[in-house]
Amino acid sequence: MWKWLHPYAKTENAYQLCVTLQPWLWVSALVCLAVGTVWGLAFAPQDYQQGDSFRIIYIHVPSAILSMGTYVAMAIAALVGMVWQWRTAYMSMIAMAPVGAVMTFIALFTGAAWGKPMWGAWWVWDARLTSELILLFLYIGVIALYGAFEDKQQAGKAAGVMALVGVVNIPIIHYSVEWWNTLHQGATISKFDQPSIAPEMLWPLLISLLGFAFFIGAVTTIRLRSEIVRREMHRPWVQKLAHETSENS
Amino acid sequence: MNPRRKQRLAVVGIVGLLIASAIGLMLYALNDSIDLFYTPSEIIEGKQGQMPHVGQRLRIGGMVVPGSVSRDSKSLAVSFDLIDTGPIVTVTYTGILPDLFREGQGIVATGVLTSATEITAQEVLAKHDEEYMPPELAEKMKGIKHEKPANMPITDASSSYQYDATPKLESNSKSKPELEPESKFKPGAQ
Numbered sequence: 001m002w003k004w005l006h007p008y009a010k011t012e013n014a015y016q017l018c019v020t021l022q023p024w025l026w027v028s029a030l031v032c033l034a035v036g037t038v039w040g041l042a043f044a045p046q047d048y049q050q051g052d053s054f055r056i057i058y059i060h061v062p063s064a065i066l067s068m069g070t071y072v073a074m075a076i077a078a079l080v081g082m083v084w085q086w087r088t089a090y091m092s093m094i095a096m097a098p099v100g101a102v103m104t105f106i107a108l109f110t111g112a113a114w115g116k117p118m119w120g121a122w123w124v125w126d127a128r129l130t131s132e133l134i135l136l137f138l139y140i141g142v143i144a145l146y147g148a149f150e151d152k153q154q155a156g157k158a159a160g161v162m163a164l165v166g167v168v169n170i171p172i173i174h175y176s177v178e179w180w181n182t183l184h185q186g187a188t189i190s191k192f193d194q195p196s197i198a199p200e201m202l203w204p205l206l207i208s209l210l211g212f213a214f215f216i217g218a219v220t221t222i223r224l225r226s227e228i229v230r231r232e233m234h235r236p237w238v239q240k241l242a243h244e245t246s247e248n249s
Numbered sequence: 250m251n252p253r254r255k256q257r258l259a260v261v262g263i264v265g266l267l268i269a270s271a272i273g274l275m276l277y278a279l280n281d282s283i284d285l286f287y288t289p290s291e292i293i294e295g296k297q298g299q300m301p302h303v304g305q306r307l308r309i310g311g312m313v314v315p316g317s318v319s320r321d322s323k324s325l326a327v328s329f330d331l332i333d334t335g336p337i338v339t340v341t342y343t344g345i346l347p348d349l350f351r352e353g354q355g356i357v358a359t360g361v362l363t364s365a366t367e368i369t370a371q372e373v374l375a376k377h378d379e380e381y382m383p384p385e386l387a388e389k390m391k392g393i394k395h396e397k398p399a400n401m402p403i404t405d406a407s408s409s410y411q412y413d414a415t416p417k418l419e420s421n422s423k424s425k426p427e428l429e430p431e432s433k434f435k436p437g438a439q
Binding site (some may be wrong): 043045046047048050054056057079082083084117118119120121124125127164167168172179180181182183185186187188196197198200201230 | 257268272345348349373376378380386
């Protein structure tokens with residue numbers, strides 16, 4: 001069933017896939033981000049309670065959702081690396097880690113900036129905020145652990161274990177607002193119910209979410225390409241590639 | 250799948266399951282301490298059989314009872330009642346309230362329990378629900394009229410939002426406070 005995936009266990013094929021995907025990801029990311037943010041920030045109606053301040057939702061919610069999404073993708077890559085032992089699995093894991101960490105930081109930062117005027121506090125140690133902060137520490141832990149080993153195969157294994165263990169935090173973040181009393185409100189769109197947001201506000205949010213996803217994909221392909229080239233420096237195909245690039249320039 | 254991969258997958262699965270259940274049990278044991286605040290009923294009836302004692306520093310979260318906000322005309326002192334499902338706790342506070350503070354709003358206050366049903370707060374935070382909608386729709390569905398704070402008459406500082414006192418509000422206002430995230434949003438349901 002998953003036969004079509006197998007070629008990408010080889011670094012050369014994965015590199016080529018990144019080269020093919022990259023322009024499409026960039027174009028989609030730029031289009032979606034431009035449409036989503038301009039629509040959301042300039043044309044969507046004001047909120048009945050929060051007025052214009054609610055517009056930070058068009059940055060906060062996509063980055064928060066994708067900070068969790070990227071972590072899950074990273075953990076899946078770690079699982080593939082552990083069980084199927086693909087060479088490219090740990091490489092894509094570590095390619096995603098800093099991108100996800102930045103998304104988590106953006107979510108925390110925009111959340112604080114939103115919380116100050118609306119709630120009256122930059123930070124509260126409630127379950128949602130604290131578990132999202134732990135997510136940031138998990139990302140940093142994965143990056144640090146990977147950097148701590150000289151042998152990158154070993155590094156991938158260690159960081160992969162950490163990424164997999166940390167995945168228990170994802171459902172905790174998502175359900176924290178239901179399981180405990182928190183200052184953070186409940187889920188608006190990521191629930192099995194109708195979204196609690198008016199359609200003319202929801203559309204730009206979904207487009208912005210897509211834009212963030214494409215953007216993460218685009219940055220990840222760049223990072224994966226450079227990671228592959230760095231690790232496979234001595235392979236003939238990389239050396240050929242390097243020659244071709246230097247001749248063209 | 251070849252047997253070695255199968256074995257590795259099983260090991261990863263079992264270890265993952267063990268870690269998940271360990272953390273699950275830990276969180277279950279910590280359940281009460283993870284809650285950010287007491288609700289008014291937990292203060293009056295006790296939480297898990299334990300009554301909060303007078304003098305205890307705690308957080309309370311509840312809905313501001315409409316009509317209960319009273320302000321001192323000379324200072325920033327204010328007092329209001331909080332409710333969740335029945336019992337009412339009175340909060341007194343001196344300071345600037347957040348913009349979203351208004352009657353019927355969920356708020357979280359940090360302070361000291363001064364008597365069984367009274368709290369002196371040092372910090373008041375506003376909690377808002379997960380619903381977002383344009384002002385016109387809110388007026389139609391909830392009977393809440395949005396007015397910019399700048400247009401407000403200074404004397405009436407109780408709220409930047411006016412509840413119009415029509416029977417519509419009665420029929421639409423939730424009998425339950427909005428602390429539980431389960432409000433339904435149905436545009437055009439009216």
